Amino acid sequence: MSFLEAGVQGWAIVLTWPNLAYPVVGTLLAMLAAFLPGLSGVTVMAMALPLTLAWEPIPALLFFAALVGGGTFMGSVTAILFNVPGSSPSAATLIDGYPMARNGEARTAIACSAAASALGSTFGIVILVLLLPWVRSLLLSFGPPEFLMLTIWGLATVAMLGRGNWLKGMAAAGIGLLLAMIGRDPQTSEDRYTLGLDYLQEGLTVIPVLLGLFAITETIELMASQRTSIAGELGPGAMRGSIREGIAAVWRNLGLFLRSSAIGTIIGAIPGVGGTVASFVAYGHAVQSSPDPERFGKGDVRGVLAPEAAHDAKDGGSLLPVLAFGIPGSEGTVMLLVLFEQHGIVPGRELMSAHLPLVFALIWALFLSNWLTSLVGLAVSGPLARITVLRTQILAPVILCLAAVGAIATRGLLGDLLVAAAFGVLGYLMRRHAWPRVPLAIGFVLGRPFETNLLLTLRLQELGRIDLLARPIVLTLALLILGTLLLPAWRMRKAA
Amino acid sequence: MIGAGDLGFTLLLAAGVGWLLAQTLQLGPAARFVSLAVIAVTLALILVEAARQLRALSRQREEEAQWPAPRELRALAWVAAIVLLIAGLGGPVGTGVTLAAYLRLEARASWLAAALSGTALCVLVELLHRGLGVPMPAARFLG
Numbered sequence: 001m002s003f004l005e006a007g008v009q010g011w012a013i014v015l016t017w018p019n020l021a022y023p024v025v026g027t028l029l030a031m032l033a034a035f036l037p038g039l040s041g042v043t044v045m046a047m048a049l050p051l052t053l054a055w056e057p058i059p060a061l062l063f064f065a066a067l068v069g070g071g072t073f074m075g076s077v078t079a080i081l082f083n084v085p086g087s088s089p090s091a092a093t094l095i096d097g098y099p100m101a102r103n104g105e106a107r108t109a110i111a112c113s114a115a116a117s118a119l120g121s122t123f124g125i126v127i128l129v130l131l132l133p134w135v136r137s138l139l140l141s142f143g144p145p146e147f148l149m150l151t152i153w154g155l156a157t158v159a160m161l162g163r164g165n166w167l168k169g170m171a172a173a174g175i176g177l178l179l180a181m182i183g184r185d186p187q188t189s190e191d192r193y194t195l196g197l198d199y200l201q202e203g204l205t206v207i208p209v210l211l212g213l214f215a216i217t218e219t220i221e222l223m224a225s226q227r228t229s230i231a232g233e234l235g236p237g238a239m240r241g242s243i244r245e246g247i248a249a250v251w252r253n254l255g256l257f258l259r260s261s262a263i264g265t266i267i268g269a270i271p272g273v274g275g276t277v278a279s280f281v282a283y284g285h286a287v288q289s290s291p292d293p294e295r296f297g298k299g300d301v302r303g304v305l306a307p308e309a310a311h312d313a314k315d316g317g318s319l320l321p322v323l324a325f326g327i328p329g330s331e332g333t334v335m336l337l338v339l340f341e342q343h344g345i346v347p348g349r350e351l352m353s354a355h356l357p358l359v360f361a362l363i364w365a366l367f368l369s370n371w372l373t374s375l376v377g378l379a380v381s382g383p384l385a386r387i388t389v390l391r392t393q394i395l396a397p398v399i400l401c402l403a404a405v406g407a408i409a410t411r412g413l414l415g416d417l418l419v420a421a422a423f424g425v426l427g428y429l430m431r432r433h434a435w436p437r438v439p440l441a442i443g444f445v446l447g448r449p450f451e452t453n454l455l456l457t458l459r460l461q462e463l464g465r466i467d468l469l470a471r472p473i474v475l476t477l478a479l480l481i482l483g484t485l486l487l488p489a490w491r492m493r494k495a496a
Numbered sequence: 497m498i499g500a501g502d503l504g505f506t507l508l509l510a511a512g513v514g515w516l517l518a519q520t521l522q523l524g525p526a527a528r529f530v531s532l533a534v535i536a537v538t539l540a541l542i543l544v545e546a547a548r549q550l551r552a553l554s555r556q557r558e559e560e561a562q563w564p565a566p567r568e569l570r571a572l573a574w575v576a577a578i579v580l581l582i583a584g585l586g587g588p589v590g591t592g593v594t595l596a597a598y599l600r601l602e603a604r605a606s607w608l609a610a611a612l613s614g615t616a617l618c619v620l621v622e623l624l625h626r627g628l629g630v631p632m633p634a635a636r637f638l639g
Contacts, residue, residue, distance in 0.1 A: 167545045174538025185527040223571035393603035401591040421579045433505040
């Protein structure tokens with residue numbers, strides 16, 4: 001069966017009633033879950049796994065594909081409106097999304113996020129479909145050295161983010177890396193910096209740290225400042241920005257959108273790297289490639305567009321290793337893999353040949369879910385944007401409570417709440433004393449993969465199993481890292 | 497404008513990294529390899545920044561007020577309160593009580609509005625816990 005025939009058959013499967021209802025219901029459930037603190041599409045997937053055991057494979061697959069695609073956008077809505085990242089990858093969106101909300105441009109930010117999200121996921125899916133025949137050889141070329149270079153590329157973006165004060169940015173990233181090292185050493189299993197506490201043996205988890213650094217910090221700032229609302233003194237009628245402006249921003253920055261989507265698709269396809277790296281690398285690229293980088297961090301729509309496009313394009317890419325090898329690239333695809341097992345579907349050659357229409361049905365369900373999420377998001381962006389003009393004294397405690405619930409809801413541990421509170425205070429002090437928080441977040445998120453892949457690469461090199469100079473992807477990434485580090489210096493020199 | 501508080505915070509960070517260094521030196525050679533490299537670079541960067549701030553501070557004539565304002569202290573106290581209330585009373589009741597207390601004491605909402613809002617949040621969190629299975633430390637009052 002040709003890919004084209006399988007693609008058409010896949011569409012037919014999705015559009016048949018009642019099959020169509022599964023991705024629609026799945027999308028709406030994932031959206032609702034992503035808007036609630038501590039919940040995500042993955043949580044709903046975990047809860048739905050036992051419920052879908054008795055289902056036929058096709059409805060279960062369609063439902064789960066929608067859960068993978070449906071949750072991503074709403075996590076960014078909370079990031080834009082309240083500085084609360086609904087999921088870790090949304091942390092990159094809040095850097096410019098929240099300042100836009102503070103400038104009264106929440107509608108533009110949400111609309112841009114929705115448009116970039118839908119188009120980015122479409123880009124990812126198109127690349128996924130085009131690459132399906134060649135996926136095996138492409139994925140096998142990635143090993144620890146390539147992962148290491150990728151994490152270093154992510155860390156190199158710090159050089160651009162701390163442009164106001166390069167020293168502080170790099171030092172904050174170093175602190176983030178060190179915080180990620182709390183817990184057992186990956187090589188020797190020795191406890192590091194655990195203060196003798198069992199809680200710290202597994203290390204700090206991402207959600208409480210990010211909620212503390214951004215959401216709790218922002219709440220303290222809102223409570224302590226004289227601002228009457230997130231959007232300052234602006235009344236509902238005085239709010240600037242529009243849905244049209246948000247959508248137009250994607251077309252005005254088409255090059256950036258395409259590059260960010262490509263970054264998201266490539267990183268999404270690499271197992272274990274995930275959407276957070278994709279979002280931050282895309283954000284860093286947006287800053288680096290901009291002629292006016294000083295506008296970022298103050299509410300530039302390109303700072304919303306780039307991470308959103310990358311984050312959603314990643315969904316398509318992350319399906320590649322699952323379908324071809326059964327290797328999950330994210331939490332969502334882990335759940336998808338469990339679902340495959342439950343229904344006796346074996347990823348790999350058989351799935352990619354005998355069950356190709358099923359593969360396409362999964363891909364189209366993901367496509368449908370991403371578009372549905374964005375359309376619903378666009379429809380509700382107006383009312384949602386009005387939240388930013390609510391009184392600070394009413395909004396701040398609600399955000400604080402939601403952040404607290406979000407922190408403990410992930411694992412049900414009160415220790416996570418204490419960690420979020422501690423990072424909230426640290427974030428507030430950093431903000432007060434003009435230390436950038438984003439490099440710390442990037443260092444923290446990339447710390448574990450950086451250390452693990454560095455140790456693996458060194459060991460493989462020591463054993464003579466790899467030759468770094470003979471690996472084209474390593475060399476290409478090394479050039480990109482060099483370019484990322486040298487470009488700001490070259491720009492500064494040129495400006496001087 | 498750089499104040500003494502800025503320099504104090506930088507030195508606090510340096511002290512934190514210094515403590516990590518002391519802890520790292522107690523680890524085995526294999527476990528401390530990567531950490532030591534990161535600590536060395538981070539500490540050097542922080543100390544260079546501290547030196548830069550010290551130079552700027554000595555050149556500056558007037559110092560900006562850096563000590564926490566009463567509003568800041570109150571905001572920090574509220575964060576401490578929410579942590580203590582949630583930890584002490586359990587997730588749903590703790591968040592509900594915190595919201596009600598804040599609305600009454602800070603936002604000057606009526607007792608009724610504060611109590612209703614607090615109860616609504618408590619019920620929402622409890623529903624998340626029981627209905628959707630979100631792990632949440634049980635409320636001690638509700639059982």
